[in-house]
Amino acid sequence: MRVNVTINGDQRQADDVWEGESLLYMLRERLGLPGSKNACEQGECGSCTVYLDDVPVCACLVAAGQCQGREVRTVEGLAAGDDLDPVQRSFVEAGAVQCGFCTPGLVVAAHDLLRRVPEPSDPEIREALAGNLCRCTGYEKILDAVRLAATRQASGAEAR
Amino acid sequence: MSKSAPVRTPTDLTSSVAGGIGASPQRPDGNLKVRGEFAYASDLWHEDMIWGATLRSPHPYARIRSIDITEALKVPGVYAVLTHSDVPGKNLYGLEHPDQPVLAVDVVRYQGEPVALVGADHPETARRAMERIAVDYEVLEPVVDMEDAAHGRGTPLHPGGNLVRHVPIRHGDQQVTAEVVVTGEYEVGMQDQAFLGPESGLAVPGEDGGIDLYVATQWLHVDQKQVAQALGLPLDKVRLTLSGVGGAFGGREDLSMQVHASLLALHTGKPVKMVYNRLESFYGHVHRHPAKLYYEHGADRDGRLVYVKCRIYLDGGAYASSTPAVVANAATLGVGPYDVPNATVDCWGVYTNNPPCGAMRGFGAVQAGFAYESQMDKLAAAVGLDPVEVRIRNAMHEGSLMPTGQVVDSAAPVAELLRRVKDKPLPPVNRTEPVDIREMPGGASNTTHGEGVVRGIGYAVGIKNVCFSEGYDDFSTARVRVQVIGGELSALAHTAACEVGQGLVTIMQQIVRTELGVERVTIAPMDTTIGNGGSTSASRQTYVTGGAVRSACQTVRGRLFELAARKLGVDAVGLSLHGGKLVSDLHGVLADLVDVLGDDVVDETVEWRHRATESLDPVTGQGNAHVQYGFAAHRAVVDVDVELGLVKVVELDCAQDVGKALNPEAVLGQIQGGSAQGLGLAVMEEIQTSGGKIRNPSFTDYLIPTVLDMPPMSIDVLELADPHAPYGIRGVGEPPTISSTPAIVAAIRAATGLALTRAPVRPEHITGT
Ligand code: FES
Ligand code: FES
Numbered sequence: 001m002r003v004n005v006t007i008n009g010d011q012r013q014a015d016d017v018w019e020g021e022s023l024l025y026m027l028r029e030r031l032g033l034p035g036s037k038n039a040c041e042q043g044e045c046g047s048c049t050v051y052l053d054d055v056p057v058c059a060c061l062v063a064a065g066q067c068q069g070r071e072v073r074t075v076e077g078l079a080a081g082d083d084l085d086p087v088q089r090s091f092v093e094a095g096a097v098q099c100g101f102c103t104p105g106l107v108v109a110a111h112d113l114l115r116r117v118p119e120p121s122d123p124e125i126r127e128a129l130a131g132n133l134c135r136c137t138g139y140e141k142i143l144d145a146v147r148l149a150a151t152r153q154a155s156g157a158e159a160r
Numbered sequence: 161m162s163k164s165a166p167v168r169t170p171t172d173l174t175s176s177v178a179g180g181i182g183a184s185p186q187r188p189d190g191n192l193k194v195r196g197e198f199a200y201a202s203d204l205w206h207e208d209m210i211w212g213a214t215l216r217s218p219h220p221y222a223r224i225r226s227i228d229i230t231e232a233l234k235v236p237g238v239y240a241v242l243t244h245s246d247v248p249g250k251n252l253y254g255l256e257h258p259d260q261p262v263l264a265v266d267v268v269r270y271q272g273e274p275v276a277l278v279g280a281d282h283p284e285t286a287r288r289a290m291e292r293i294a295v296d297y298e299v300l301e302p303v304v305d306m307e308d309a310a311h312g313r314g315t316p317l318h319p320g321g322n323l324v325r326h327v328p329i330r331h332g333d334q335q336v337t338a339e340v341v342v343t344g345e346y347e348v349g350m351q352d353q354a355f356l357g358p359e360s361g362l363a364v365p366g367e368d369g370g371i372d373l374y375v376a377t378q379w380l381h382v383d384q385k386q387v388a389q390a391l392g393l394p395l396d397k398v399r400l401t402l403s404g405v406g407g408a409f410g411g412r413e414d415l416s417m418q419v420h421a422s423l424l425a426l427h428t429g430k431p432v433k434m435v436y437n438r439l440e441s442f443y444g445h446v447h448r449h450p451a452k453l454y455y456e457h458g459a460d461r462d463g464r465l466v467y468v469k470c471r472i473y474l475d476g477g478a479y480a481s482s483t484p485a486v487v488a489n490a491a492t493l494g495v496g497p498y499d500v501p502n503a504t505v506d507c508w509g510v511y512t513n514n515p516p517c518g519a520m521r522g523f524g525a526v527q528a529g530f531a532y533e534s535q536m537d538k539l540a541a542a543v544g545l546d547p548v549e550v551r552i553r554n555a556m557h558e559g560s561l562m563p564t565g566q567v568v569d570s571a572a573p574v575a576e577l578l579r580r581v582k583d584k585p586l587p588p589v590n591r592t593e594p595v596d597i598r599e600m601p602g603g604a605s606n607t608t609h610g611e612g613v614v615r616g617i618g619y620a621v622g623i624k625n626v627c628f629s630e631g632y633d634d635f636s637t638a639r640v641r642v643q644v645i646g647g648e649l650s651a652l653a654h655t656a657a658c659e660v661g662q663g664l665v666t667i668m669q670q671i672v673r674t675e676l677g678v679e680r681v682t683i684a685p686m687d688t689t690i691g692n693g694g695s696t697s698a699s700r701q702t703y704v705t706g707g708a709v710r711s712a713c714q715t716v717r718g719r720l721f722e723l724a725a726r727k728l729g730v731d732a733v734g735l736s737l738h739g740g741k742l743v744s745d746l747h748g749v750l751a752d753l754v755d756v757l758g759d760d761v762v763d764e765t766v767e768w769r770h771r772a773t774e775s776l777d778p779v780t781g782q783g784n785a786h787v788q789y790g791f792a793a794h795r796a797v798v799d800v801d802v803e804l805g806l807v808k809v810v811e812l813d814c815a816q817d818v819g820k821a822l823n824p825e826a827v828l829g830q831i832q833g834g835s836a837q838g839l840g841l842a843v844m845e846e847i848q849t850s851g852g853k854i855r856n857p858s859f860t861d862y863l864i865p866t867v868l869d870m871p872p873m874s875i876d877v878l879e880l881a882d883p884h885a886p887y888g889i890r891g892v893g894e895p896p897t898i899s900s901t902p903a904i905v906a907a908i909r910a911a912t913g914l915a916l917t918r919a920p921v922r923p924e925h926i927t928g929t
Binding site for chain 2: 018020028029032033034035036037038039040041042044045047074075076078079084088089091092093095097098099100101102103104107123125126127129130131132133134135136137138139140141142143
């Protein structure tokens with residue numbers, strides 16, 4: 001089948017999509033957007049988190065065909081050109097990135113949290129990121145990164 | 161298949177944020193990673209590529225009567241179906257003993273063993289073709305008991321029997337007795353590395369009949385050697401480039417898809433991509449050896465150790481992998497970081513039909529650590545001492561003797577680390593209304609408001625060797641080039657040492673900046689065009705590759721001084737480099753290095769090795785086998801819901817000596833991540849097997865800590881320089897994984913009063929149901 005979908009603001013088209021294919025496979029293997037990661041492909045790790053019509057979803061659990069005519073925003077669509085999103089910048093600065101395989105999913109999840117809750121408490125951050133596994137960091141610096149991004153956004157200067 | 165993506169290959173890391181050693185500059189790959197643009201091995205793509213897939217044995221032990229690929233070859237879109245008869249070279253590989261077939265011939269020894277390969281136009285096509293491969297198995301009774309295997313009972317699975325290695329250590333008086341004796345039997349479950357980036361890579365057939373392999377691995381040159389042997393190619397026709405690695409923790413030291421993808425690529429003439437999914441990943445790499453440990457500690461009435469006797473069994477599963485080295489570690493580190501005047505240690509590593517086990521962070525020291533630290537708590541109770549006090553009374557220090565007879569010849573601040581974690585303030589008890597249930601065992605599932613919840617505190621300390629041991633020629637190769645690019649002084653560092661997430665690329669930049677005063681440092685992709693970098697394991701890369709990069713910088717510096725001497729007519733003695741300037745002791749700033757260099761390029765490659773070690777005497781286990789020892793201590797505070805058996809780790813504090821923190825923030829990241837893996841082993845992580853079969857090969861059933869499980873950590877980092885190591889550093893990555901598990905289990909024991917002799921602790925161990 002053919003799927004037409006808006007990705008990071010661009011109108012895209014994927015051909016020969018097989019019915020069983022996930023949004024994650026379509027993004028990674030057909031549309032040249034491998035930023036969303038494939039750590040489990042069964043909805044357990046959050047590494048594939050993307051926005052589908054502005055709601056964060058696990059791209060591995062969404063069938064590619066379900067995205068016909070809808071809007072997807074991936075980790076590749078968060079930065080404005082060379083300017084990183086504040087969440088992305090905070091992840092780099094706080095040392096929240098080691099191997100980075102969890103990072104795209106965590107960045108999208110944290111981005112979504114800070115849109116909904118601009119100044120989250122620690123338990124709120126933990127609850128919001130509970131679906132995203134990271135094997136390298138022990139999460140401490142990921143929490144630091146989200147706190148840093150929240151402070152940045154609260155200070156207004158760098159909010160987008 | 162239509163496709164509009166660019167080819168993604170590993171590129172130079174040019175991002176260079178100022179900061180020499182001792183600072184914490186940002187990673188040069190950080191921006192790429194947060195943008196989703198870093199090229200991991202599973203992201204690679206090549207024009208005209210096809211997909212490879214692996215048919216694996218469903219049985220832990222079976223004879224293969226026949227393999228029929230006729231129907232599979234008929235599936236449209238299939239390019240090749242390969243079996244053992246298509247392996248052109250040696251169909252056996254392995255890290256220490258080549259005992260593992262690339263593709264099974266007439267027998268399979270574990271569930272998940274590769275039997276056949278398919279190359280097809282789509283992963284789904286490959287899957288369908290695999291269903292059409294008919295393998296006729298005669299199922300055999302699997303060998304699953306490690307103690308039987310160690311003592312010659314049961315079917316031999318390999319020509320030499322089921323014992324892979326036995327290491328005995330005899331230290332001091334073997335007949336000595338003691339007033340106080342405590343004994344214990346312990347078990348450690350099989351842990352998985354659970355790196356997030358699945359095994360994957362791309363094999364591209366070369367025009368010269370060779371292969372270009374882009375993979376996620378821990379050691380390019382050991383892969384190269386094994387792939388070349390299996391393909392029957394000379395080394396120079398097998399070229400490897402490291403692609404983005406999504407974590408490793410030991411699980412990528414053995415081959416996974418490297419030979420398989422190469423075979424398919426050579427047979428089809430097409431680039432072949434292979435990516436495991438999570439299920440296949442559980443079968444596709446070795447795990448941490450499960451262990452059974454029998455300990456006896458003898459002490460005087462003051463709790464001073466008189467002797468330790470122990471027997472340790474490690475289940476290596478179907479193939480040897482790195483079992484011999486894991487056995488040596490468990491044995492030599494088997495009594496822990498204590499002064500033990502008399503020791504009798506025996507450790508066996510064996511073959512069974514369980515999943516193959518090999519390297520995982522902590523490497524033998526983890527299993528022993530759980531047992532000897534549990535014993536120290538028992539000893540404390542037996543002599544009526546505080547658990548920290550009994551440890552401090554026996555703590556090893558610089559100058560102490562290991563049971564191998566090796567003198568610990570640099571800092572060993574075991575007592576100090578324990579004091580530090582003990583003196584940290586304790587977290588408040590979560591009992592004042594309103595109770596925040598998110599902080600309770602069970603969390604938001606609202607299982608308790610504090611009823612049935614008891615708090616406990618536990619301590620542990622551990623020891624780990626750093627670098628390769630037992631006389632191994634352990635070295636790394638580094639190339640450093642300095643030149644002027646666009647009017648700016650630039651350096652390039654190139655090694656084959658694998659960046660797997662730990663931050664070696666940052667450390668390399670820092671070292672070059674410090675040694676050469678050059679701010680802009682590019683890191684070239686890691687590949688086999690340069691000499692061996694050694695393994696990214698044994699907490700060794702900052703030590704060995706860091707040492708090699710420093711040494712290459714020193715050679716480059718000497719060349720720059722010669723150049724300056726020649727061009728400026730000054731004496732090469734008494735020169736130094738600072739902030740891109742050439743400085744003389746006598747005359748101050750002489751010139752800009754940019755001007756001294758002009759169009760010249762200084763490019764030097766060096767091999768650097770740490771001081772030599774010795775093998776262990778096969779009868780007494782004596783010998784200076786290790787390069788360096790690292791130590792960490794933990795204090796764990798837990799709340800346990802004794803009715804439901806749920807555990808909440810409330811706080812996990814750590815103190816560790818790192819010799820010198822080249823990058824203090826990265827050191828914290830290692831301690832936090834290592835402690836989290838120890839927490840996983842304490843309360844949740846285990847590959848459960850029955851009859852050799854894995855019962856939980858998914859992230860639904862194999863749980864690793866989430867952000868809700870991982871408590872805040874307060875960390876003290878000591879910097880007691882090791883005079884033998886570059887910059888005084890001490891390997892950081894593994895020690896925190898060792899003491900974290902026993903500290904948490906001790907805390908659960910303190911809360912519940914239960915004996916808890918097995919890690920991980922499951923709810924039913926607490927509730928007794
Ligand atoms: S890959 Fe989608 S949740 Fe893990
Ligand atoms: S940084 Fe490696 S999994 Fe999170």
